[in-house]
Amino acid sequence: MDKLNLTVVARNAALFRLPFYNSLAEKGAQIFIVCTKDHSAIKDLLNPNINLVSARHVLGLCFPSKPVVSHQGNKVVVAFNIELMPWVAYKFGLKNVFLWGIGYGNNRVGNIVRSLIISKSRGLISYMPSGLRLAGERREQSSFLVNSVFVKNPPVESMVDPLSKKLIFIGSLDKRKKVDLLLRAVSILREMGEDYTLEIVGDGEQRNSLEALAQALELKEVVTFHGSVGLHELKMKIFRGALLCIQPGQAGLSVLESFSFGVPVLTYRHAVSGGEIDNIKDGVTGFFYEKLCPIELALTIMGLSQKPHEISRVADNALRYFKLFANGDRMVERFIESVK
Structure with missing residues (x-):
């Protein structure tokens, strides 16, 4: 199988997201998880090719404590996090990056900031269709995927009992x-x-x-x-x-x-x-x-x-x-x- 020319950078990793990162790594993508908290508990659950990179906070912003290796011409996707954005802009250039996971929230100022950042990026990969409201002029380059959970063997039939309490x-x-x-x-x-x-x-x-x-x-x-x-x-x-x-x-x-x-x-x-x-x-x-x-x-x-x-x-x-x-x-x- 050809190596997937993709670099993904995320901040921390929830347990439910590990199968997603592992699947991408198995397909040859470079995965960097920027850690602002202890991730020793999940290290053994991750594909060995996934890179855990410690980070430090400066004035409320997040900076990896050691350089992330070159993306070597790969397409770059960054899981959106305001704290990471200055480093992402310096490391990759926002115009070269797809932002992933950003959503539409209740905070009007927050939505304006998000829209501005998206306008400088390569495009948006929203968790849900409603998130594309923030894509603006980048809408044509943007898409959504249903943010989900991994279930190896879903039941053949519903587990519901309509007479249950x-x-x-x-x-x-x-x-x-x-x-x-x-x-x-x-x-x-x-x-x-x-x-x-x-x-x-x-x-x-x-x-x-x-x-x-x-x-x-x-x-x-x-x-x-x-x-x-x-x-x-x-x-x-x-x-x-x-x-x-x-x-x-x-x-x-x-x-x-x-x-x-x-x-x-x-x-x-x-x-x-x-x-x-x-x-x-x-x-x-x-x-x-x-x-x-x-x-x-x-x-x-x-x-x-x-x-x-x-x-x-x-x-x-x-x-x-x-x-x-x-x-x-x-x-x-x-x-x-x-x-x-």
Whole structure:
């Protein structure tokens, strides 16, 4: 196989992204991960040809502590990070670089800065279609790929049980995910005589306070905190027989992870990340609720549970969507196509 004439520079590496980098490295791409934190835990999980480069911060900007080797005429893709941009401009020249992953946010000034940087670059590879709003004059050279997760063997059929009262949350336990709202909604449902259970997959700064809230709401017997779950097989076991995956606040990649099990997502209509905006079509691949209110969420959950045929139809659509458009292998293919 011909070596892929591609150099990719990223800042740090989340666990879910490692298969993506490894796949590119196997195809011959040069990969540099600029590390601003300890990455010893993932070193053994990376392709040996991937370069980990330590970095230092100066006045809020990030500079690799040793030179990244020449890209040797390769096309260069840089995972967008404001802190890296001065170094990228010096090292490669912005006009020679594709920026990858930049998204449209709620901060108007931030969007103006991002648009300006994109206008000086070679083009934009957005995580989601909505991100292309920032491409401006570079839109023709720009493209998107569905930001996704790698699943080796997605189930043949949806794992949903439309008659179940088992709910799932998956993601980091931080304020923007609003898991406290979900706990209060489950409490309301139980006060209404509806015996829902909740499986929480993930960890974060709010875990202790959320466990305390579950206990205060007398939900200890029906809410399970699994912590971070790395094994796909264990996640499959947790998702099997669920009714819905509930993402009460911002959801992001959790949407596609749930889709990979054929479990539809219920989330807030006005969330801002591409996971919701671009992947969920209400009543087609998932569902929205209208207000950040536990009563509204509880009533929406109860209403959907009374429509088992609709749950089954949307679950099948979600799994089909993941397999056709959002699996990790397809992400690699579109990434390579975007820079050819």
